């Protein structure tokens with residue numbers, strides 16, 4: 001890519017990214033700014049970066065995978081506010097050695113994820129640098145309803161989850177081994193392939209988040225169920241009791257158990273690893289939300305309840321009756 005001008009690069013990716021059929025966008029890519037409609041007076045905005053080596057590895061992820069993941073994790077941040085994701089701004093830092101094929105594949109991944117959820121790319125930026133960095137900003141529209149914040153959970157609410165838990169963490173753990181086995185033409189069971197796909201191309205619970213209009217509070221699980229439940233509890237001034245989160249995710253647990261067995265984890269250690277993946281694994285971007293008991297939205301499964309905090313204990317999360325130690329999930333500067 002080193003010998004191309006910026007406009008030659010844009011000529012390659014804009015036809016892949018551009019959509020002309022979105023009612024939310026008045027002016028798409030090509031000018032100094034895009035123009036997006038906000039018929040209800042407000043819109044949501046959020047941004048997230050992906051860094052080569054931190055969020056993905058080029059040996060494991062194709063350009064399509066990186067584009068898909070960058071788009072999906074941002075679309076999930078809009079959905080976690082109950083907002084319909086409308087538009088993405090995509091900024092890229094790429095080494096001069098990046099191939100045009102990678103870049104076109106990346107653009108197809110972004111476009112594929114956007115198309116799935118009705119969003120459009122409205123602009124971005126490109127610069128060169130030592131490694132790949134992707135920064136995506138997402139705009140969302142609550143269509144006149146109030147945004148669902150993380151601070152509205154109340155004692156007596158049900159905590160419920162939509163989407164997968166633990167798949168991406170398991171996929172990350174076994175990814176290297178799976179590629180090695182596949183290269184040697186060895187068999188890779190379907191469940192194992194499925195969790196690696198979940199890591200490479202996450203399928204967040206976006207539709208469920210957008211339609212969870214009865215939620216009192218909601219977040220997407222990017223850093224782990226317990227850590228993200230803790231964030232909701234702290235922001236809401238309550239505590240959360242996840243009585244039996246593993247039973248509530250028995251489908252995930254069964255798949256993850258198969259993955260652990262295939263990976264060679266001794267049988268006695270499998271339940272512990274499966275619960276670690278389910279409770280602390282992020283990046284599947286499930287939605288975790290608090291609802292009045294008779295208002296749990298479609299697609300959500302109860303995993304616990306919101307309880308009144310004892311003095312000084314707001315933000316506590318109890319798992320099977322025991323207080324969970326703080327900050328048990330992904331921490332950037334600890335890895």
Ligand SMILES: Nc1ncnc2c1ncn2[C@@H]1O[C@H](COP(=O)(O)OP(=O)(O)O)[C@@H](O)[C@H]1O
Nearest residue numbers: 045046047048049073077080219220221222223
């Ligand atoms: N560099 C920054 N400047 C301003 N706000 C930031 C910055 N980094 C993070 N935030 C804000 O802090 C909050 C928590 O960030 P983060 O943990 O990344 O949220 P999420 O998991 O939803 O991506 C968000 O509201 C985010 O906008």
Ligand SMILES: Cc1ncc(C[n+]2csc(CCOP(=O)(O)OP(=O)(O)O)c2C)c(N)n1
Nearest residue numbers: 048053054055056057172222223282283330
């Ligand atoms: C190669 C590689 N190593 C490790 C991880 C695991 N990982 C990286 S960031 C992260 C947490 C989520 O990312 P973050 O940037 O914190 O997203 P946010 O909370 O801002 O949405 C996890 C679990 C990964 N995805 N890929």
Ligand SMILES: [Mg+2]
Nearest residue numbers: 047048049222
């Ligand atoms: Mg973030």
